[in-house]
């Protein structure tokens with residue numbers, strides 16, 4: 266593993282944990298006078314709009330110093346839920362470094378406007394959706410090239426316990442070199458061992474039955490279903506199901522049974538149909554895993570290596586030939602706008618989960634509300650044709666062409682409350698509830714990754730467990746002790762901090778979902794109290810402030826934890842501040858505290 270690559274990864278980890286680094290604030294923007302009429306965000310001049318989603322506008326940005334062009338995704342979250350969504354997107358994107366995943370350079374939070382802006386790698390080739398529409402459909406060869414890249418990016422996410430949950434042609438961007446970039450991680454989430462998700466999200470025509478039926482799911486299997494729809498769309502130029510009035514899936518009963526047909530005016534190989542049939546399977550337990558997909562004969566036809574192996578080789582070759590790879594994000598949170606290289610360990614390992622304390626399973630549902638039906642006008646024109654069950658030996662020959670070709674009007678809308686409501690009006694709900702109760706009994710959970718931060722990368726510090734007795738004597742399991750002097754220093758250290766502790770301060774942040782809570786501060790204090798003891802951190806607590814000292818490493822780490830009110834919101838946050846000591850050790854302690862607090 267390249268040390269440089271690894272350290273850049275750690276920069277990001279550290280960046281996501283240090284108190285003021287989640288967003289770059291915009292003082293430079295406010296202090297330097299922008300030219301009249303020129304709109305700016307941070308160090309970027311805003312250009313034309315290149316895309317928009319339900320909750321965002323994406324514009325071209327030009328760095329005023331370097332002239333480099335970026336994409337700026339601008340959102341103005343009004344509700345806590347929306348804010349958390351965007352925060353989660355930032356947290357997850359910050360940790361992902363892969364050629365087939367959109368690169369986040371920076372995130373800018375504007376206090377005054379409430380805007381949160383993601384500074385992203387600019388992908389100028391547009392959406393895969395438009396690429397296919399322009400060509401009618403893709404040949405299997407071209408489809409394979411794209412599909413391998415999508416699988417490769419997605420495997421990287423899944424290996425790192427991230428599921429996307431909103432994969433669709435509109436969220437797959439094509440760069441100038443014809444490479445895929447998976448984008449829009451607004452619905453993504455961390456797969457936690459033993460934790461099933463129940464969030465209703467994604468777009469109805471790409472969403473599997475378990476989502477539409479509001480069943481519990483692990484996460485990764487949802488992406489595989491969507492992959493099946495994507496592959497189907499690439500090689501047929503159609504979608505297996507469509508929306509009638511913008512919210513109802515036509516032939517919903519068939520979708521829920523995983524029944525679909527292939528257009529008989531498109532000649533497809535048995536291999537591609539076999540692969541699609543393995544992915545679009547109603548029962549998530551029977552659906553192909555991504556490992557099966559990447560090894561399927563169709564995906565590997567004409568290639569020596571499977572997509573993941575090929576990517577690993579590419580990265581290793583690149584690392585070998587370029588020993589001067591620089592970090593993409595500096596320690597102070599400033600972006601160099603250069604995507605960092607993916608190290609070997611990042612290609613296949615599960616490091617992300619182990620070392621991403623700021624990312625937590627959502628406690629709120631993930632659903633976008635500003636649903637626009639404008640893109641769904643001509644759904645009624647779609648044909649309805651007989652279908653055949655998606656069994657292990659499907660009968661394709663009798664199928665009639667199912668749907669009208671993909672057209673710009675068939676962009677998929679996000680899943681919405683309206684859709685959800687209409688979905689369950691009618692007979693389906695009752696009929697399907699019966700199946701619902703039993704089909705998840707055998708759901709398997711992914712192997713638990715180690716939660717020890719030291720295992721997340723070769724450079725994370727090892728925290729030595731120390732115990733603090735109620736009498737004040739402190740020892741680790743190797744007999745190490747805090748001196749009385751250490752304890753006294755902690756207690757008497759900072760007179761100026763005292764004023765902070767007196768009252769619950771209102772702080773604007775930044776916070777992440779892992780450091781905010783609706784729990785009452787007294788409960789948070791109670792939890793911190795127990796936890797710091799168990800993590801062997803010596804501390805003194807006055808009011809809402811904990812002054813802490815950790816002596817587990819080779820040097821002492823002094824830091825503060827303050828419980829505060831999140832400005833403008835009905836919730837509380839915990840704020841960390843490093844006062845002294847090694848930054849990596851400090852980072853590891855904070856990760857462990859956040860993880861154990863389970864806010």
Ligand SMILES: Nc1ncnc2c1ncn2[C@@H]1O[C@H](COP(=O)(O)OP(=O)(O)OP(=O)(O)O)[C@@H](O)[C@H]1O
Pocket residue numbers: 315316317318319320321322323336338367385386387388389391392435436438448449450451633679
């Ligand atoms: N990095 C980028 N480079 C170029 N275009 C982009 C980039 N990111 C987003 N876009 C364009 O902007 C559109 C909206 O972006 P995105 O999907 O991230 O927004 P959203 O609000 O999360 O959308 P959705 O309604 O799908 O949830 C994309 O479909 C794409 O066309």
